Amino acid sequence: MPEPIRAPRGATRTAKGWPQEAALRMLMNNLDPDVAERPEDLVVYGGTGRAARDWPSYHAIVRELGELADDETLLVQSGRPVGVFRTHEWAPRVLLANSNLVGDWATWPEFRRLEKLGLTMYGQMTAGSWIYIGTQGILQGTYETFAAVAAKRFGGSLAGTLTLTAGCGGMGGAQPLAVTMNGGVCLIVDVDPARLERRVRTRYLDRVASSLEEAVTLALAAKRERRAVSIGVVGNAAAVFPELLRRGVEIDIVTDQTSAHDPLSYVPLGSPTGLSPEEHTERARASMAAHVEAMVGFLDAGAEVFDYGNSIRGEARLGGFTRAFDFPGFVPAYIRPLFCEGKGPFRWAALSGDPADIAATDRAVLELFPENESLARWIRLAGERVAFQGLPARICWLGYGERDVAGVRFNEMVASGELSAPVVIGRDHLDCGSVASPYRETEAMRDGSDAIADWPLLNALLNTASGASWVSLHHGGGVGIGRSLHAGQVCVADGSALAGEKIRRVLTNDPGMGVIRHVDAGYPEAAEVASAHGVTIPMAAS
Amino acid sequence: MPEPIRAPRGATRTAKGWPQEAALRMLMNNLDPDVAERPEDLVVYGGTGRAARDWPSYHAIVRELGELADDETLLVQSGRPVGVFRTHEWAPRVLLANSNLVGDWATWPEFRRLEKLGLTMYGQMTAGSWIYIGTQGILQGTYETFAAVAAKRFGGSLAGTLTLTAGCGGMGGAQPLAVTMNGGVCLIVDVDPARLERRVRTRYLDRVASSLEEAVTLALAAKRERRAVSIGVVGNAAAVFPELLRRGVEIDIVTDQTSAHDPLSYVPLGSPTGLSPEEHTERARASMAAHVEAMVGFLDAGAEVFDYGNSIRGEARLGGFTRAFDFPGFVPAYIRPLFCEGKGPFRWAALSGDPADIAATDRAVLELFPENESLARWIRLAGERVAFQGLPARICWLGYGERDVAGVRFNEMVASGELSAPVVIGRDHLDCGSVASPYRETEAMRDGSDAIADWPLLNALLNTASGASWVSLHHGGGVGIGRSLHAGQVCVADGSALAGEKIRRVLTNDPGMGVIRHVDAGYPEAAEVASAHGVTIPMAAS
Ligand SMILES: NC(=O)c1ccc[n+]([C@@H]2O[C@H](COP(=O)([O-])OP(=O)(O)OC[C@H]3O[C@@H](n4cnc5c(N)ncnc54)[C@H](O)[C@@H]3O)[C@@H](O)[C@H]2O)c1
Ligand SMILES: NC(=O)c1ccc[n+]([C@@H]2O[C@H](COP(=O)([O-])OP(=O)(O)OC[C@H]3O[C@@H](n4cnc5c(N)ncnc54)[C@H](O)[C@@H]3O)[C@@H](O)[C@H]2O)c1
Incomplete structure (x- = not known):
């Protein structure tokens, strides 16, 4: 690494569109010394979770993002840019798959062997998907x-x-x-x-x-x-x-x-x-x-x-x-009821670099959900107690019917100038409908479907089909090789009408996957959320 | 099963759009007694490769496809319809994930246990993805x-x-x-x-x-x-x-x-x-x-x-x-050189049900690629020897720069009335850039990347981002649980300008994945194809 990496700040972009610029800045932000554990090795967090396979890959990604058109899509295979294809303006600008191995080869020794050959990297959850925001x-x-x-x-x-x-x-x-x-x-x-x-x-x-x-x-x-x-x-x-x-x-x-x-x-x-x-x-x-x-x-x-x-x-x-x-484990005991409501770790970062933008979004969240006391307490305390690392960012858990409202509001705030630059909106891969992980997120599912891995794949496909700016599919994450598959998405609120439409769909459908996943597993709480919000459950109507 | 299933024929649809109608007909066609091995058990081919999890799932899929709007997407989890979400008109109408399991659980006994619990089904390659066309x-x-x-x-x-x-x-x-x-x-x-x-x-x-x-x-x-x-x-x-x-x-x-x-x-x-x-x-x-x-x-x-x-x-x-x-396996021995050119099993079916439509497309293919002798020989022999099963269909191997040309031509033929109804264009999951399968398609890769499973995931994401009508991600297929991941796509040529745009992208990008996958693995034949056709290879430029 020649010198410390720091994402550009402010409302002027060098890439051809804000989704590309946002991917560029978030990749760089993941490697900011204030954010990453070992930036010199491209390691962001969680043991060896990397943002890019190696330095030549990093520089090639940066170059491609800088040149990428608004109807093109860059493919990243375990931290290495492998292709650019013509798609369309509703399509993600970047698609990433990290650390994935065929089942019988999904072991640490095989992974390490392939990593040593330079053929893969460990993506963790938000390291290889460019949406880690620190502790x-x-x-x-x-x-x-x-x-x-x-x-x-x-x-x-x-x-x-x-x-x-x-x-x-x-x-x-x-x-x-x-x-x-x-x-x-x-x-x-x-x-x-x-x-x-x-x-x-x-x-x-x-x-x-x-x-x-x-x-x-x-x-x-x-x-x-x-x-x-x-x-x-x-x-x-x-x-x-x-x-x-x-x-x-x-x-x-x-x-x-x-x-x-x-x-x-x-x-x-x-x-x-x-x-x-x-x-x-x-x-x-x-x-x-x-x-x-x-x-x-x-x-x-x-x-x-x-x-x-x-x-x-x-x-x-x-x-x-x-x-x-x-x-019990903490997921079945406390987190699963939240997952049934489509709740999960919603997060956003201000591309302006200005803490005032996060303060403004904090206020907006408090206004949007005045009845949610624990959310209000968190937002207030976080404002007081959390020191930003890298680009100013905020995280809070929001559910189905809430994330889209917040996302659309942030996009309006960019359009109106209430925020000084676009905002990226993403989440952890640990979420309600984005992961199969029998030792953690899907431990002790009611119907025994802990190891069924169709859900994170559908989640990634659906986010790709809904207008996300970048979408990622990883293997391993926090529990290790062979033990999980998980997907992530990031949307960019650049204030445009198109961004608003995309955000509305992605931030409805993405937590919606959590609701339907838990309805399918037989959780009555999830079925209630689905019927209260009119989420279509085909087999319920059969 | 109440009575034998046979797909509707002709140019009149009951679904809201041709992509939905096509999915409906191809699902039914997969279960046509002339096509399927054991239609009464929903088994299409390949041991227990199913088109739907069970009969209630089948009927619910049929119902949902009949009602699905042109900006909605149906999710199918191992043959069971689990959700419908609002997307957009460039998005696939159906997204399917079949038989996928987390690595450490990707064994036959665990799969069978989950199958017995009613939580999954075996999708094979084109059974669960509705593009099997018989032998x-x-x-x-x-x-x-x-x-x-x-x-x-x-x-x-x-x-x-x-x-x-x-x-x-x-x-x-x-x-x-x-x-x-x-x-x-x-x-x-x-x-x-x-x-x-x-x-x-x-x-x-x-x-x-x-x-x-x-x-x-x-x-x-x-x-x-x-x-x-x-x-x-x-x-x-x-x-x-x-x-x-x-x-x-x-x-x-x-x-x-x-x-x-x-x-x-x-x-x-x-x-x-x-x-x-x-x-x-x-x-x-x-x-x-x-x-x-x-x-x-x-x-x-x-x-x-x-x-x-x-x-x-x-x-x-x-x-x-x-x-x-x-x-050796047949792929490294005979097929890989074709994969390097983006060649693979391109196939299409006439929704009219009229063999004359396939005869017309046969002639069109012969006209489009007059210099390809082995292709011409196959098309002629197939016309003489192949008895259609279910909807008339044709298959031939085409490469990068050929598939899109054929697809766009078919779409024009639908528009002009040369064909009497729309045509579906798909392929096997066994293709150049759509599968990780160390005992078959990716056996003995030049760089040792046999078990790297990022590629089929990127393939499915890219086809979803390019305008395919339905996209599928399966585990197991022809080689069994724990041994492969593979993706499929189907496009519908309904004669519209939008369909033409989608087809052009999907049928360029999908075989393009085969080219870049083999460039990345170090095959000079693939690098030649990429440079001849101007396929962007980011790391080549580094
Ligand atoms: N709940 C989750 O989602 C989640 C997420 C990440 C990690 N974890 C798990 O939580 C654990 C802690 O993670 P960490 O990153 O804080 O680890 P760490 O290694 O940074 O800290 C462990 C601490 O435990 C202390 N310790 C060790 N043995 C002790 C003993 N007998 N009595 C008292 N203290 C003792 C050590 O001094 C150390 O401070 C790990 O097992 C990790 O896998 C859980
Ligand atoms: N090469 C490829 O690209 C490719 C494609 C698809 C499937 N396959 C694989 O090819 C195999 C065959 O597929 P299929 O769809 O024809 O399966 P199938 O189940 O329809 O047919 C298998 C046949 O094998 C016979 N058989 C079973 N055990 C036998 C034995 N001991 N001796 C003699 N015959 C026996 C059965 O009677 C049956 O007719 C599968 O393993 C499948 O995964 C390969």
Whole structure:
């Protein structure tokens, strides 16, 4: 990499149309040092999630986007530009397929072998599809999960509740702020004091207690007084969780985001140094068994308990604890009801580079959905607490019948000059109707259709047919090779009437896929949404 | 099924537009008893390749197509209609995804479990995508393949050669006629006498011998006298092939089209009744090992031996025969040079139902490509020998720069009244740029990219973005679950200017994918075609 990449800002474009210009800027923004984890290697986030296969590919994509006509489409195959074809003005300007392998070859060793040959790259979810916007995405997803816990058990707010969790790392560090944004008290355990201190510095965590006694005293006082406070405590969760259970501390919600998915990253009880990988794994699994046994103890005592996507239940079972799966994963427990409404991680970025544009869209969202309290709380708190990385951006969860309204409004704001330049509107691949992932988004589907992968493919085809500006189809994402297929779309609001028509269709049809996917799987909540909004379900009429 | 299904004929439609009407008729035509293998089970061809998941799904699709507006799109998930969304007039009217599973779950047992739960169906290649036209489709490809064998080894003709093969079903039944059309003698083995008798009735097979002795005597006499004759014999290939090898019968060419891709469809040696699926699979694989061992025996004896795309080598290896991959697949051996030119199985059907329309298009093709001798030979022979099944149809292999010319001409012929009703133009999923299938279409790619599955996904997305009338994305097809991903497209020539614009783009871009896929894999033949025709290759310019 010659010099740091930074997307151009402002209302003047060099590409032939705004969709092309937007793709160019978002590709560059994904590789902005303020956004990407290792821009020099083209790695955006999530291990090795890349924005382009290699530097020659990156430069060729930039060149092609700069020359692409309004009726042409660029094809990108695992981060490498492979063709340009004449299409039409309703067609996407870019179509991307990343990391896809034929089923029998869909393994990490085969993927790595092909990657080494220069034939593919890992696209993660939003790295290879040019719509990653930094850690705000994680914070919002965590906020949304705790909001759903609040809605399910605590009357819509976590005020007066105490959440116990562990793991204050890259992902898990969003938990204390997400809990306090929902009005609750959070007690978070981490073996590594540095992780806790770092989150205090970034204002994700309010303070670190000097002992477990102090932590419990502070937490219970805040809970009693219904103050939103987060408290870190240094310790091993496999010791601290059972101790808190034994003491009978009144804990309302229990989860965990230690790095349990990889037993070599989980710190076992006792002295963990000088162990062979096998010894470490065995000790870690035994510790996770104790850790999860305490979580089930809290469950038995009436707490809300869930697995936060780190596989700790599976590891604890391997460690000998048979009741590990007594509590659910977070998707079936909290996220699926949202998916049934077509809700998912809607996001947008201001191509102007001007934070005032995001502030204006924040206000517009608050005006459009005045009845949605948790949305309003998020937008207000995000405005205060979230530092932008790269182009200013916002994320919030919106559902069927909401995303199109917001998108069309943003396009009008570009047309009217309320926004100083066009806006891109996209989403994570983790969404209601865009992914097949039996260990996460489609775990424990009601009809057993967890592994059916037709849905993300239909989602990509439908978004292509509806007017999206770029569409992506990836394999692997957050759960790894062989375990998921997922699709993404991005629309560009450039203020034109055509953009408005495209946005209306894409932002209706895309969440609509989530509604029909869950209707088809037998979720009555989704059927209600479909009939309330007049979504056509052919087999319902049969 | 209440009564046999037959597509409506003629120039009057009941659907709101010709693309919808065409989808309706082609779905019905796929299930016409003259076309489908087991219409009562919705099975079109290729083991269990279905046109719809079940009868309620079929009727709902028919109803939805009848009501679908010119700016709406119907989604079909493994043969079941799951949604209708508002798109635009350039968008496909139908998008289909069939049999797709997440990689780690892409196995036959898991597929069957989900199929039993009613959650999926097997779409094969053109069954679930409504563009199967009977055995002519494979006849043409088989004719081309044997012509290539003749050119490679036997001086351009099969006269005086004996070909041994097995499997006289929906696809395999084309082999005897393809061999005799090339002047050779064909001995074809099938366990099911009814399959052989059926091919005698349709003039694809000349006769059925009453014993293996008689068959061999007849075949060797014909070979000696250089007469083109095809002879069927009833028997299990896993017994007959080794027996012929043991007898030292002078066989020049050996291949196979039993339904080996699905071990439950392959009849094992011994009594195959009353077996559990697991027992059947094990026995079938052991039989395939014996079958393929004999094929390798013929190879060692100097014969031209190839796998004809049914995965029998993979199954035989699973059955314990280690030399199964000693002979090549037919694609790298004979077809890939055609793929580099964007050549593939172009096909069309007359919605009028009038054979005169196909005769007119035959003449048009001969006029458009007067310099192509082998094409002219095929068109003439097909006119004489091919009995239409269902709607009259024609197939021929055309390349980049040819398909669009033919398609646009057909559309003009509809507009001018030279044809009495619209024509559908599609292709097999087995095409130059539409499939990832390491045991067949992408076996032994020059750069090792056999298992990279981005290409069929990009193909489906690009056809969706170019104006196809329906687009499909399937898993499994002719080689089975876990082994391939492939895409299809169909365009409708209704004589309108819009149809002409769409056809021009789709029939340029679709074979264009074949050209760029092979340029990217390093085939100089493809790079020559790209530069001769001005296909944009971004990385070539870097
Ligand atoms: N829910 C989701 O959608 C989702 C998304 C991404 C990641 N994850 C999973 O969440 C987990 C955390 O991800 P991350 O990026 O924060 O990981 P990370 O490695 O950055 O952080 C893990 C933290 O756990 C701490 N830890 C390890 N063992 C401990 C123990 N015994 N007691 C207390 N603390 C301990 C470490 O000190 C570290 O701070 C991973 O397993 C990841 O796969 C879930
Ligand atoms: N080369 C290609 O391009 C291509 C295209 C499509 C399909 N195929 C593959 O070719 C195969 C045949 O397809 P099809 O549509 O004809 O299938 P089919 O099911 O219609 O016919 C298979 C035939 O094999 C016979 N058979 C089964 N086991 C046998 C045995 N042990 N010995 C002798 N005969 C046996 C059956 O009786 C049947 O007639 C499939 O595996 C299919 O996937 C190849």
